[in-house]
Amino acid sequence: MTRKQVHVAMFSGGASSAFVAYQMVQRYGKENCILFFTNTTWEDEDNYRFMDEVEAYIGIKITEWADGRNPEEVFHDTRFLGNSRMAKCSEELKVRQTIIFLDDYLIGKKNLQPILYFGIGPHEAHRAERLKDFYEHNCIEPIETRFPMIETFREDKDIKEIIEKEWGIRLPRMYYFKDEKGVQIFNHANCGGRCVRGGFHHYKGLYLVWPERYKKQEEMEERFKIKFDKNVSILKRDGKPYSLKKYREEILEHLGNEDVQKVLQSLEALDNTAEIPCVCTFS
Structure with missing residues (x-):
């Protein structure tokens, strides 16, 4: 039996992912969408203000998933200090928690078929390919990824102006x-x-x-x-x-x-x- 699809916006607390989340909800409806945020506990306090205002504007509650550790605790647990070449913090606090949410919760517990949405623009198309490949091969089953910013070719400046002037929300x-x-x-x-x-x-x-x-x-x-x-x-x-x-x-x-x-x-x-x-x- 085909599982019901659920559209998941990967929300970092930034402008692009907020815009993608809004567009996703407008197209598929609040009841079919999730605004997903993995918390490292190191975020600037104004990021949380921005996320609260975006949450209210879009009209769906943020689904927050957290490991419980902060990046320093990850570095100590893995005996590896993060640097510009490798960051265990993002692996543990972002990637691992996302896979647990997708595999164990959405697919395993809720019997849903997630489709992921990312706020990546045309200038980062190579990153989109890596993400697509990752979610095809690292979850219990291939998961579809979508990149609306690449498809619509919206510029970053344009998005920031929309959020500030049309939504009335100040950026972080x-x-x-x-x-x-x-x-x-x-x-x-x-x-x-x-x-x-x-x-x-x-x-x-x-x-x-x-x-x-x-x-x-x-x-x-x-x-x-x-x-x-x-x-x-x-x-x-x-x-x-x-x-x-x-x-x-x-x-x-x-x-x-x-x-x-x-x-x-x-x-x-x-x-x-x-x-x-x-x-x-x-x-």
Whole structure:
């Protein structure tokens, strides 16, 4: 017997996934849709405000699924400090929890056929292919994935304007922070800026916007190194670990120095996070 389909918007708390969720509900009806959010517990408080307002505007409650651990606890449990190349936090807190929700709950318990919707745009088509392949081969049965942003070719700017001007909802504050050159600091609004895949530009921004959060990441890194007696770090310089403490002391506390600025520019040029997809930004 064919199972009833249920349409699941993978909601990260960002603009694109909010827009996709709205369009999905308009097409298939609230009774056939789920707004799904996996919580790492590190989100910025304004993200929760945005999600509450989107939830009210769309008209369906967010289905929240959580492991219960935060990213640091995952790093300790796996004995691996997340970095720009590999983030066990997204594997455990996002991917694993999503599969449990799909396999055990929707398919196993509710006997439903989920179809997943992602807020990925045309410029990220390669990521869409990876997601499609993943959900075809890593659940108890192949699960269909859809990417309305690629199909409609809506631009990110267009979506943000719609949410702010037509919906009357202010975007999460992390979208608005820019550096001295007017470049957006955070390339996504997840984990309150503490994303281990951030890179040099991201962590410079975190230091300037929320120095206390930067300090938390610095302390987290030091705790891990001491506990496991490993010389590891979130960032790397010249192929070697480069601690957030050193980055702050050698670079970030001297941003007014021209020579330091040149060094920073060379470090930021090494940032390759755009080429390394993080599952947190998919939803």
